[in-house]
Amino acid sequence: MKIDNPTIATGKVKHVPTRTCVCCRKVSEKSSFIRVAKVGDEFVVGNDKVFGRSAYVCKDAQCVAKTVKKRLFDKSFKQKLPEGVYEELTAFLEKP
Numbered sequence: 001m002k003i004d005n006p007t008i009a010t011g012k013v014k015h016v017p018t019r020t021c022v023c024c025r026k027v028s029e030k031s032s033f034i035r036v037a038k039v040g041d042e043f044v045v046g047n048d049k050v051f052g053r054s055a056y057v058c059k060d061a062q063c064v065a066k067t068v069k070k071r072l073f074d075k076s077f078k079q080k081l082p083e084g085v086y087e088e089l090t091a092f093l094e095k096p
């Protein structure tokens, strides 16, 4: 079967969803951020599969450090996040 269907060709054009960093406001594709999502009363760090309100920070040591220091996710979620979330965020960046 000949595959020259223009619909298939169009389908190959990548639609890259973009996200914004809570720290530097950089807009980039999802993969360059660490996601923090609120699932029920729990906060999940670095999991793209869970469904919930979420915010993003660059996978960048400076951005993460500043975010942790200033508790920037507290603003995004309009509540005080548990200390553990920020610890996980720092640890996430250190993962290989």
Ligand SMILES: [Zn+2]
Binding pocket: 021, 022, 023, 024, 025, 026, 057, 058, 060, 063
């Ligand atoms: Zn950033």
